[in-house]
Each structure stands twice: as structure tokens, then as C-alpha cells.
Amino acid sequence: MKVGDVMTTPVITVDESESIENVAKLMKEYNIGTVVITKEGKISGIVTDRDIVIRAVANGIDPKSTIKNIMTRNVVYGSEKMDILEACELMGKNKIRRLPIVSEDKSVVGMLSIADVAQYIRYLSCWVLDEIAKSRKKEIARGRPSY
Numbered sequence: 104m105k106v107g108d109v110m111t112t113p114v115i116t117v118d119e120s121e122s123i124e125n126v127a128k129l130m131k132e133y134n135i136g137t138v139v140i141t142k143e144g145k146i147s148g149i150v151t152d153r154d155i156v157i158r159a160v161a162n163g164i165d166p167k168s169t170i171k172n173i174m175t176r177n178v179v180y181g182s183e184k185m186d187i188l189e190a191c192e193l194m195g196k197n198k199i200r201r202l203p204i205v206s207e208d209k210s211v212v213g214m215l216s217i218a219d220v221a222q223y224i225r226y227l228s229c230w231v232l233d234e235i236a237k238s239r240k241k242e243i244a245r246g247r248p249s250y
Contacts, residue, residue: 106190107183109223110204110213116141119148123159123173124166126150137201140174145209148174180205183212187223190215
């Protein structure tokens with residue numbers, strides 16, 4: 104299955120000129136922990152609620168400062184055409200829980216989170232168990248159950 108089939112959309116994005124305070128307010132309003140930062144519509148950074156606390160609040164940075172001052176710049180991102188397992192490997196290798204998903208022109212189109220992956224695994228597990236149960240019923244109906 105492809106990332107585009109399970110990613111969360113839409114994604115909250117803000118321009119890198121936005122204030123730290125306004126980004127925090129967006130996080131509260133939408134009940135999210137990550138905001139993608141853009142410049143001219145293309146991904147330029149990412150910031151988490153933890154980044155705001157550790158990089159801004161704990162260091163006494165003015166909340167009116169721009170989010171650009173505390174964002175992570177070298178963003179690891181994926182493609183909606185990636186296989187989910189490939190995306191999981193990327194997330195594991197980089198120790199990240201949320202992977203921004205971009206189109207070919209680097210516009211943000213979604214976010215793949217650990218929760219999205221877990222939901223997919225749950226779906227896949229249920230599907231596999233259902234297929235096993237169907238096969239088992241056929242064996243029993245034919246009088247040849249295998250153990």
C-alpha cells in the first residue's frame with residue numbers, strides 16, 4: 104500500500120515569517136503537535152510543540168519572534184507514492200514520529216504519523232485474520248480441517 108492511501112490530510116502549514124505565538128495557537132486550535140513551515144508554498148521546515156517549549160520558551164525567546172528562528176530546517180519528508188514500509192524505514196532511521204508528505208513540486212500534501220501506520224497495521228491484521236478464517240471455514244466444510 105502507498106503512503107498516499109493512509110496519510111492524514113489536510114496538513115496545517117504556515118509561512119516561516121509567522122510568529123512562534125501564532126503557531127502555538129494553531130496547534131491548540133487544531134489539537135496538533137506539528138506544523139509544517141513553508142516558504143513560497145514549499146516546505147522549508149517543521150516545528151513541534153516540543154520545539155516551541157525547548158527551543159523558545161526554555162531559552163526565553165520572544166513569542167513574537169518568527170517561527171523560522173526555532174524550526175528544524177533539514178526536513179525529512181516522503182512521497183505519497185512511497186510504499187508504507189519504505190516510509191516506516193525512513194521514519195525509524197531518522198527517529199521521527201511524523202513524516203511530511205510532499206508532491207513532486209515539494210508542496211505539502213499530507214502527513215504520515217505513527218498513528219496512521221498503526222491504524223494501517225490494524226486494518227491489515229484484521230484482513231489477514233479474516234482471510235485465514237474464510238480458508239479455515241472452507242476446509243471444515245470439505246471435511247478436511249488442517250491443524
